[in-house]
Structure formats: C-alpha cells, structure tokens
Amino acid sequence: MRAILAGGLVLGAGCTLTLAAWNDSEFAAGTFTASSFQIESSVNSGGAWLAHPTSGSAATMAFSAAGMSPSTVNYAPIWIRTTAGSLSGTLTLQGASNNNAALAAALTYRVVRYSSGSCDSSQFTAGASYLVGTSASTVPLTTAGAATAVAANSLSPTQMCFEVTMLASADNSLQGASVTATWEIKGTSDS
Template identity: 60%
Template sequence: MMRHAREPRAEDRPHRFARVRAILAGGLVLGVGGSLTMAAWTDSEFGQATFTASSFNTESSINTGSTWADSTAVAPLVFAFSAAAMSPTTVKYAPFWVRTKTVSLDGTLSLQTATSNNTAFAAALKYRVVRYSTGTCDSSQFSAGAVYIVGAAGLPAAGGAALTSTPTVSTGVAANQSAVTQLCFEVSMNADAPNTLQGGSITATWEVKATSSS
C-alpha cells in the first residue's frame, strides 16, 4: 500500500515561508558583503626619516693658536710656562686655548682640580686663571675687571687658589670652531715656601672638561 506525501497543512505554510525568506535574506546579505569586498581597492602612503647624532669635539693649543691638537690624560699638552727656577714670590704665565672642532655643538668648559706628583710642592703654589680676548697672556690680563675662572683680583698669593682647590666657575665654548676660548694661567710660589723645596720639582696637570649644551 503506497503512502502519499502529506500535503502541507495550512498552519505550516507561514513558518516555511518565513524560513525561506530568512535564507534568501541571508544570501542577499552574503552576496552584498562579497560584492563590497571584491570591489574595494587598496593603496598606501609611507613616510621615512633618517636621524643622525650630533657631534661635540674640542681641541686645544698652548702656543696661542699656532697649532692645535687633541690632548688626553695620557698625552697632555705641556704648558709653555717658563717654569724653571721657581722661588718664593716667583710668578709665571702661560696660555691655554680651547675651541670646538668643525661641525660641533657649542658647550661649556669647566676647569677641574689640578693633580700633581708632589703634595708638599703643591701646597706652596697658588694659581689664577682668566678668560681674555686680546693681548698677551701676562700680568696685564689679571686686572680687577678681568673674567676670572679661578681666583680673584689682587696679588697672586692673596687672590690665587691653592693648587689643590676645586674651581667652581665655568665658561663657554662656541660651536663649529667659530671662536676660541682663550685662558691665561698664572702660577706663583708663596712667599713662605719652605727651604725644603729647594731643588725639588712638581708636575701639575689640569683638565678642562667640556660639556655640550644639547
């Protein structure tokens, strides 16, 4: 006996129609979505920059700019003091010039505490340092209106600083070798230097520490 397919009942028809409509709607959504993806074009823009570090380099001269060189703690420049035959009240002078190299930032110079190989001799010495722009490095630079980096105006023994003292004043150095910072050193022996120093010697070393401004 054959069974005939059941005719859909009237109450089933709305539900079936709703399912068909939902499926068709879903297909439409998928179709629209696919269509938008297929039609989209892409393009990009790029930007790039290369950054290079700045430089800060200094060099120094002990002969008023006739020659320039890099100096180090191992190989310092030797001051042009006429430093032989020191005795009580003797005063000696020597220039020390500093400048930046080409393509260098500007900065500041700070004179550090001197080091020496003879503590007793160092105790009998005082020094002053001024910044000057013209003239010779001699006693004329140490006037009341001078720019003192170490010490102050007055007699060397009175206005000077002990060789072992720490200076506190800094001075500028111009960028790109555009100007020279000219320093004049004055070193004197105290009037009360002991006789035990006769025939002795001392090697004193100063560091001029340079720091870039940026």
C-alpha cells in the first residue's frame, strides 16, 4: 500500500511541472508627413513675391485708375505661383467685393492668362486665354472666372492681366467717387 501511495505522490509531483517557452518581438514604424500647398503673388511682374492670404492683406495691383471717366480702360498684372516644395494646383478667380456698390456697378472687367509681353490691350485678342469675359465682352466686377492651373515648386508663375473699364453710360453723379475692388484668387491643390 505504501508503495502505491508513494507512486501516486511521485505522479502528482510530475504533473505540476511547467514548460518554459522562448519569445521575441519585432516592431516597425512609419513616419507620415503631409504635403503642402501654398501660393504667393507678385504685382510687379515677378519683381517681388509675397503671400497675401486675407482680404485685409491684399496685394495692391498697379492700375493707373486715378481720374477714370466713362469709357476709360485700365490694365494691371498679377502673377501667382506656388512656393518651394508646394504641390501643383488650380486657381479660381472669385468675383470682387467692393466698398462702393454704385461705382462698382459702373465698372466691368475681363482677365486673360498670358505668358509674355506687357499687361496691356495687346493681350486681349480673339485667341487669348480668357479667365473672365471674352474678346468681345466684359462682365461686372462681381463675376467669378474660370479655373486655371498653377505649377508645383515655383516653376512657372501663372500670369494674369486684368482689364477694368468704366462704362460709357456711367452716371454723372459718380464724379469724384472711388471704389476698392478686392478679388480672391482661390488656390486648390491637385492632390
């Protein structure tokens, strides 16, 4: 009997043994950086480039617009480009806001995209790339324009020429009045 009990104790002791296991781990990480899209403008044909992200910091286009009278036409360029490291994108000209509705209603405009020459009447030909208006017609200042591309990494600026005309029918009561028209050129990245 003692031999059987001793055998049971030995068997019970053998059942409490635990098995050891080896383990090891590997970890992997990835770093993700968002791309950037930022545009800047030049109102002096590429002489100086600055960001103007709000209407309060708007670039001042160089119109010779003092002393406008009925049928007067004025021109001014603005060039837009992406900053270094930026994606390419699309620019869309929004209609102008203004601070004098009566005088703004007496002004019309059109805009072309151009690649060489000066921003003047020679840019507004039948074959020009019109963003606003056409070779035969101008539109109110509040009219938005067609979209156009802007290259990545500051490669080539998108050159726009604005033409603003006072209507021949402008009311006599507008003499001496002034208006500030502010256009937004909205940029959207391609990716």
